[in-house]
Amino acid sequence: MSDFDYRKYKPFPPVPKADRRWPDQLIEKAPVWCSVDLRDGNQALIEPMTARQKSRLWDQLVKVGFKEIEVGFPSASSHDFDFVRELIENDRIPEDVTIQVLVQARKELIEKTFEALKGARRAVVHVYNSTSTVQREQVFGLDRQGIIDIAVNGAKLVQECAQRYPETEWIFEYSPESFTGTELDFAVAVCNAVTAVWQPTADKPVIINLPATVEMSTPNIYADQIEWFCDKVDNRDSLLISLHTHNDRGCAVAAAELGVMAGADRVEGTLMGNGERTGNMDVVTMAMNLYSQGVDPKLDLSNMDEIIQTVKECTQLPVHPRHPWAGELVFTAFSGSHQDAIKKCLSRREQENPWEVAYLPIDPADIGRSYQEVIRINSQSGKGGIAYVLERDYGYELPRWLQIDFSSAVQAYAEKSESEVGSEEIFSLFQNTYLNDEGRWQLGSYNVSREDHVDKLLAELSLGSTREKISGIGNGVVASFVDAMEKFTGKKIVLVEYNEHALSQSADAEAVCYIQLNVEGERYCGCGRSHDIVQASLDGILRAINKAEEQAQHAAA
Numbered sequence: 001m002s003d004f005d006y007r008k009y010k011p012f013p014p015v016p017k018a019d020r021r022w023p024d025q026l027i028e029k030a031p032v033w034c035s036v037d038l039r040d041g042n043q044a045l046i047e048p049m050t051a052r053q054k055s056r057l058w059d060q061l062v063k064v065g066f067k068e069i070e071v072g073f074p075s076a077s078s079h080d081f082d083f084v085r086e087l088i089e090n091d092r093i094p095e096d097v098t099i100q101v102l103v104q105a106r107k108e109l110i111e112k113t114f115e116a117l118k119g120a121r122r123a124v125v126h127v128y129n130s131t132s133t134v135q136r137e138q139v140f141g142l143d144r145q146g147i148i149d150i151a152v153n154g155a156k157l158v159q160e161c162a163q164r165y166p167e168t169e170w171i172f173e174y175s176p177e178s179f180t181g182t183e184l185d186f187a188v189a190v191c192n193a194v195t196a197v198w199q200p201t202a203d204k205p206v207i208i209n210l211p212a213t214v215e216m217s218t219p220n221i222y223a224d225q226i227e228w229f230c231d232k233v234d235n236r237d238s239l240l241i242s243l244h245t246h247n248d249r250g251c252a253v254a255a256a257e258l259g260v261m262a263g264a265d266r267v268e269g270t271l272m273g274n275g276e277r278t279g280n281m282d283v284v285t286m287a288m289n290l291y292s293q294g295v296d297p298k299l300d301l302s303n304m305d306e307i308i309q310t311v312k313e314c315t316q317l318p319v320h321p322r323h324p325w326a327g328e329l330v331f332t333a334f335s336g337s338h339q340d341a342i343k344k345c346l347s348r349r350e351q352e353n354p355w356e357v358a359y360l361p362i363d364p365a366d367i368g369r370s371y372q373e374v375i376r377i378n379s380q381s382g383k384g385g386i387a388y389v390l391e392r393d394y395g396y397e398l399p400r401w402l403q404i405d406f407s408s409a410v411q412a413y414a415e416k417s418e419s420e421v422g423s424e425e426i427f428s429l430f431q432n433t434y435l436n437d438e439g440r441w442q443l444g445s446y447n448v449s450r451e452d453h454v455d456k457l458l459a460e461l462s463l464g465s466t467r468e469k470i471s472g473i474g475n476g477v478v479a480s481f482v483d484a485m486e487k488f489t490g491k492k493i494v495l496v497e498y499n500e501h502a503l504s505q506s507a508d509a510e511a512v513c514y515i516q517l518n519v520e521g522e523r524y525c526g527c528g529r530s531h532d533i534v535q536a537s538l539d540g541i542l543r544a545i546n547k548a549e550e551q552a553q554h555a556a557a
């Protein structure tokens with residue numbers, strides 16, 4: 001057997017179920033969220049958070065709008081204990097926020113936990129023990145009854161301690177840790193034994209948390225487990241069924257979503273999915289998934305960059321640029337056809353209609369992202385994206401024929417530079433390609449007169465110290481200038497395309513004019529920009545002709 005041998009592993013058994021209902025459910029409201037950033041997130045860090053980092057993350061979690069926050073494992077370390085005390089003693093817990101703490105089902109740890117919570121207005125005490133076959137057999141060396149005894153003793157101790165501190169409103173939570181590796185009938189039996197101690201009612205429910213401590217199966221199987229559990233457990237109406245998924249197979253969010261469809265009321269997770277191994281369920285992703293379906297996520301994620309910054313600074317972990325909804329590249333299109341579709345959808349969008357923009361599942365502005373990042377240019381980009389950047393940043397509304405012409409210049413440039421082409425680079429390339437007069441003929445003074453419906457143009461061209469007088473006639477200034485240039489160059493020139501617009505980004509009302517000429521069978525484009533539309537047109541024509549001349553000289557050389 002080689003080291004990499006799939007025969008080492010066995011498939012996860014499906015849940016035999018003839019009455020599967022969850023696939024037909026829709027999630028129409030947000031679950032109760034509980035952040036476990038300061039506990040599960042913290043226990044997985046290379047360097048656990050300092051008091052200052054915890055405090056900062058706490059403030060952020062409150063700001064985002066979590067109403068339940070697991071703040072630590074106060075019996076495990078003095079840091080966690082002190083942090084809980086600090087929150088309580090300095091009155092830092094808003095009225096509508098409930099703190100939660102985790103503890104193993106062990107006497108001395110439970111007692112210490114209640115000491116840490118002394119004086120709290122309201123708190124969730126979350127007690128757990130492992131119930132899976134592997135842990136029963138190999139870690140605890142106990143049979144089913146032995147495991148039930150640990151859970152029941154823990155539940156009794158929690159209840160007794162709570163009675164010692166009646167000034168606090170207590171909420172109890174129990175987790176059959178490693179639920180996904182536990183036989184379902186046994187998970188139900190353990191939880192029933194715990195709730196038989198706590199005696200919850202519909203008015204005073206307890207939380208039963210069903211963790212995928214390790215994600216072991218496809219998310220549909222987790223949903224089957226949740227639905228099966230909800231159907232069989234005693235007193236379902238007096239329980240809040242909570243989910244706590246991990247991301248070992250990369251499906252923690254999917255599992256939580258399907259678990260909610262299967263009947264769960266509450267979801268535990270962390271911001272950006274920090275947590276043990278591959279992490280906890282990412283609350284940002286699940287909440288944004290709801291948001292993008294038109295469901296109020298009951299969390300305020302509008303300042304995504306601030307959230308990311310806080311998470312990064314407190315956990316010392318990076319956030320991937322392609323992290324769902326939040327990464328710095330998730331609203332960016334580099335590829336041409338995507339850019340083209342985005343540009344068209346955005347320009348046709350009517351504010352009052354529901355959001356429907358190709359390749360952008362939500363409006364990036366909702367989470368504080370600018371449209372600057374939506375379209376970025378590299379060698380994979382096309383004309384639509386390039387035109388979008390020029391219009392957005394410089395007010396140039398390139399006609400389609402010029403977009404086609406210019407995109408080949410940008411493509412060549414991007415291939416040569418082998419990197420992204422920034423907006424300023426694109427504009428400078430545009431100027432060099434269509435607005436450049438260096439070493440070329442420029443238009444000096446000109447005069448147009450009209451006689452018998454025919455326009456006559458006299459003009460002066462200059463190139464360095466050389467001056468040339470030209471003249472032409474035609475129907476309009478443009479036609480007479482083209483005529484003059486035909487005589488001057490000795491070439492056949494036809495005006496193919498002409499577009500103009502006022503430059504919206506110019507404070508003093510400049511116009512821009514785009515020209516395409518056919519010079520001796522070849523097409524050349526030029527552009528003019530001036531306060532005077534005639535000047536802009538003539539400049540555009542001359543620049544296109546200059547390009548034709550330059551090309552002819554190169555060909556001759």
Ligand SMILES: CC(=O)SCCNC(=O)CCNC(=O)[C@H](O)C(C)(C)COP(=O)(O)OP(=O)(O)OC[C@H]1O[C@@H](n2cnc3c(N)ncnc32)[C@H](O)[C@@H]1OP(=O)(O)O
Pocket residue numbers: 040043073075076077103104105106109128129130139140150177213276
């Ligand atoms: C899936 C999760 O994320 S669960 C949360 C995990 N988080 C943490 O463990 C971080 C905080 N924990 C700690 O710092 C430590 O475990 C402490 C301080 C709480 C306890 O430390 P210690 O008692 O020295 O050690 P340890 O955790 O190894 O204890 C293991 C013992 O407790 C028992 N035990 C472990 N978990 C539980 C539990 N939930 N309920 C009852 N007993 C338990 C084990 O069987 C073992 O018993 P043994 O000593 O008879 O073999």
Ligand SMILES: CC(C)C(=O)C(=O)O
Pocket residue numbers: 040102128175177178209211212213214244246
């Ligand atoms: C204690 C429990 C809820 C836990 O963190 C887990 O199972 O992952």
